[in-house]
Amino acid sequence: MGKVRNILQAKGHAVYAIHPDDTVYEALKVLIDKNVGALVVLDNEEKFLGMFSERDYARKVILKGRASKETLIREIMTERPITVTEDDSIEECMVKMTDKRIRHLPVTDDNNRLIGLISIGDVVKYIIDDQKYVITSLECYINGTHL
Template identity: 40%
Template sequence: MTTVAEVLNRKGHTVAATLPSESVATAARLLTEKRIGALVVRDRRGKLVGILSERDIVRAVATQGADALELTVEDLMTKEVKTCRPADTVKDLMQMMTLRRHRHVPVCDDAGDLVGVMSIGDAVKARLDEQAHEVAVLKDLALVR
């Protein structure tokens, strides 16, 4: 079973982050520039305090119009962030993401430090790679017989 740590080791541990005091417009530009779907929100000490997704911004613009871009990240971010651990399996992570409807999950180590972010795309790719490997092994076994 593939773990979150294995995926992060392949894809990298880079985390795009913003401060709660930044404008939503600035955060939207960063999302576009980095070609990502969510930003981790950290306080000035680097502690995880929230997550802001494209979906959060779209909802705000839909209800408040362009004025939503003048809000702060703190106004829109999800403050109760569900995280996972490096030792978690990708299969378990996908189940949690599906049940909670999360597309991005910060990864924290045992000390509570942020070590990466897993997207639903990362998880799906890892599971597909895992299943392709299993199929290859089964084909090899079938050839041995």
């Protein structure tokens, strides 16, 4: 099974970020504009502070009757989210995502600096592509042909 680094090599290390003093409304506009389900929260020094997701919005704003134009990200973001490193296996990511019921994993380096973000969609795509490769390789082996 592959590693997180394999996913980041394919999709890149770019992440969409917001500042903790941005409003939830501003963050929602970014989610929609970028067609993503979560954003990382970075301070002015680019320090990784947490995550903001559609789930945070639903559970901590809408269901609590708060106003998205008045609520700041710092008030509702997920602080200290579960993270992974580039050396973690795809299988380990699946276990974390399933056990904790999360859809996004920030990727950090040894100094806890953010270097990427992977989603459950990235993980599933990697697994499907890997399985297709194995199947094709086995078919070639059985048929006596080469890839």
